[in-house]
Amino acid sequence: MNTSALVVMLGTMLLVTGLMIYFFMRVLNAPPKPEPDSYLDNDDDPDRQATP
Amino acid sequence: MSANKESWGSRVGLILAMAGNAVGLGNFLRFPVQAVQNGGGAFIIPYLVCFLVMGIPLLWIEWSMGRFGGRFGNHSTPYIVDTMGKHRLWKYIGVFGIWTNIAVAAYYCYLESWTLSYVFHSILGTFNGLDQEGVASFFDTYVSIGDSTLGIPYEAVVFYILCLLLNTWILSKGLSGGVERVAKIGMPLLIVFGMFLAYKGFTIKAGEAGASFDSAVGLNFLWTPDYTQLWSPTVWLAAAGQIFFTLSVGMGTIHCYASYVRSKDDIALNAMSAGWMNEFVEVVLGASILIPISIGYLGIDRVQELVQQGGLGLAFKTLPFLFTQWGEVLGAIAGVMWFGLLFFAGITSSLAMGTPWIGFLQDEFNWKRKPAAWSFGLIVLILGMPTVLFFHYGVFDEYDYWAGTVSLVVFALVETILFAWVFGMDRGWREINSGADIKVPDIYKFIIKFVTPVLLLWVFIGSLVTPKGGDWGKALSGDWVLDDSSIINKIKNSSLKRQLAEATDPAIIEQLQETLFFVNASRILLISVFLGIAALVYMAYKKRVREGRI
Numbered sequence: 001m002n003t004s005a006l007v008v009m010l011g012t013m014l015l016v017t018g019l020m021i022y023f024f025m026r027v028l029n030a031p032p033k034p035e036p037d038s039y040l041d042n043d044d045d046p047d048r049q050a051t052p
Numbered sequence: 053m054s055a056n057k058e059s060w061g062s063r064v065g066l067i068l069a070m071a072g073n074a075v076g077l078g079n080f081l082r083f084p085v086q087a088v089q090n091g092g093g094a095f096i097i098p099y100l101v102c103f104l105v106m107g108i109p110l111l112w113i114e115w116s117m118g119r120f121g122g123r124f125g126n127h128s129t130p131y132i133v134d135t136m137g138k139h140r141l142w143k144y145i146g147v148f149g150i151w152t153n154i155a156v157a158a159y160y161c162y163l164e165s166w167t168l169s170y171v172f173h174s175i176l177g178t179f180n181g182l183d184q185e186g187v188a189s190f191f192d193t194y195v196s197i198g199d200s201t202l203g204i205p206y207e208a209v210v211f212y213i214l215c216l217l218l219n220t221w222i223l224s225k226g227l228s229g230g231v232e233r234v235a236k237i238g239m240p241l242l243i244v245f246g247m248f249l250a251y252k253g254f255t256i257k258a259g260e261a262g263a264s265f266d267s268a269v270g271l272n273f274l275w276t277p278d279y280t281q282l283w284s285p286t287v288w289l290a291a292a293g294q295i296f297f298t299l300s301v302g303m304g305t306i307h308c309y310a311s312y313v314r315s316k317d318d319i320a321l322n323a324m325s326a327g328w329m330n331e332f333v334e335v336v337l338g339a340s341i342l343i344p345i346s347i348g349y350l351g352i353d354r355v356q357e358l359v360q361q362g363g364l365g366l367a368f369k370t371l372p373f374l375f376t377q378w379g380e381v382l383g384a385i386a387g388v389m390w391f392g393l394l395f396f397a398g399i400t401s402s403l404a405m406g407t408p409w410i411g412f413l414q415d416e417f418n419w420k421r422k423p424a425a426w427s428f429g430l431i432v433l434i435l436g437m438p439t440v441l442f443f444h445y446g447v448f449d450e451y452d453y454w455a456g457t458v459s460l461v462v463f464a465l466v467e468t469i470l471f472a473w474v475f476g477m478d479r480g481w482r483e484i485n486s487g488a489d490i491k492v493p494d495i496y497k498f499i500i501k502f503v504t505p506v507l508l509l510w511v512f513i514g515s516l517v518t519p520k521g522g523d524w525g526k527a528l529s530g531d532w533v534l535d536d537s538s539i540i541n542k543i544k545n546s547s548l549k550r551q552l553a554e555a556t557d558p559a560i561i562e563q564l565q566e567t568l569f570f571v572n573a574s575r576i577l578l579i580s581v582f583l584g585i586a587a588l589v590y591m592a593y594k595k596r597v598r599e600g601r602i
Contacts, residue, residue, distance in 0.1 A: 005092075008094075008096060012100075017332055017336055027063060030318065030321065038059065038066075038314045040060070042062070
């Protein structure tokens with residue numbers, strides 16, 4: 001590949017992949033919010049129950 | 053009270069469903085074609101700029117509008133926008149958010165059914181032994197309803213109905229039990245299939261497995277930047293248009309999905325995560341498959357010719373032949389992965405298109421999920437059959453143009469004005485930031501209020517009065533002749549009428565006259581559906597008044 005094409009391609013792909021991973025990791029590592037929240041799967045999660 | 057008790061199962065499931073809604077066939081078929089036609093690698097600059105100043109703001113606007121409407125028990129755009137604007141007409145603007153989805157689903161499911169059918173044909177080895185002409189004519193035979201390639205009578209219709217039944221059945225299972233489950237399976241599989249094909253796209257060697265050129269030739273063609281193109285309004289318009297369609301904004305699906313999120317839960321980070329996931333699929337995977345593989349076998353000149361007809365031709369008439377060059381087994385695997393990937397991209401989007409209608413019936417007329425889902429399937433079947441039966445008469449393209457292109461721009465423009473200027477930017481900003489797990493940069497307050505509406509207005513005006521050949525310089529100097537692709541000339545059927553005036557062969561004249569009839573009939577049908585939904589919104593309004601909800 002020629003240099004300019006390679007630079008544009010790698011720069012774009014690394015930027016987009018990096019940002020995709022960064023934001024997805026932020027979602028996975030976000031602190032849990034107390035119940036009731038918008039999601040069914042964690043309804044019985046003891047860590048998420050609101051303290052009386 | 054609304055019968056709507058839906059919920060998302062998990063946050064990751066919601067993000068995958070949102071990303072699946074955005075990721076569609078256009079990520080693999082439209083983006084690379086747009087890039088090669090608009091400056092190669094230089095296209096990525098306006099593309100990413102438009103993503104930052106138009107795409108991301110629209111994602112935040114739609115997520116927050118949806119969540120805001122959901123707080124009042126509204127899960128479709130007519131009453132979501134009604135909660136934000138005081139004028140009674142807003143709810144009729146919101147009709148776009150149901151109509152677009154029904155009309156797009158009608159032809160999109162047909163496209164999706166091709167991918168399903170091609171997965172089967174790849175497994176059965178139908179393309180083995182066919183030359184490129186044979187594979188191309190296979191497609192033409194397939195969409196000619198009377199002919200069959202599998203021995204099944206009306207094969208295209210059968211696959212279309214199968215596809216529609218599958219969509220409807222999944223929708224009837226609900227958000228977490230149906231839509232989210234498909235997204236959790238479909239999106240990872242799509243990425244795995246895409247990565248395998250991208251690897252193949254990067255490792256083609258001239259002289260091996262029938263290839264004529266190295267991958268580098270195709271990648272150079274796609275990524276070498278032509279910076280002179282950066283000054284062309286046509287290129288910026290194409291970039292803005294691509295961002296628009298790839299994110300599925302202006303449809304009403306994002307509003308609907310987000311309406312099931314509570315106000316204390318994040319939407320700002322969710323929107324970014326889903327948006328960048330879509331960009332990854334488009335820019336990294338989408339750019340690494342279609343063009344590099346096609347050029348590796350056919351060369352630049354032939355591919356340049358083929359891209360003039362759009363990505364669909366390359367995907368269905370060319371790639372199946374190229375895969376057979378890799379041997380029977382690998383060819384079949386590649387075929388299954390390519391069409392499987394397109395199928396997952398398609399179904400995660402078409403499922404999203406069903407949810408606003410279902411939400412509307414549940415909210416306003418207390419329908420249960422199942423009958424609401426099956427009513428969607430029935431309407432889409434009735435509206436979609438003309439696209440299947442009269443495909444060669446431009447019905448498919450007509451639906452795509454009005455519902456899948458123009459309508460999105462109009463609705464996005466109006467909703468942005470509603471959000472930033474009617475609802476108010478201060479309230480809107482509080483909505484975006486409510487429960488946010490990230491700090492939204494303050495500059496976006498300015499961008500959403502001024503830059504995004506201006507850009508959208510420019511996209512709309514640019515489409516309304518596109519100058520001939522996209523020559524804006526000539527147009528602005530006073531010689532403004534409208535292109536046939538402009539909305540005004542489309543309404544006037546200028547292209548068809550000119551072809552008709554120039555035709556001398558009676559058979560061609562008859563074909564063109566029939567096409568003109570079907571084009572106008574399609575428009576009448578689409579307008580009737582819009583008016584029908586508007587009437588339902590009016591009935592819902594009257595019902596709300598009777599019940600004291602207004």
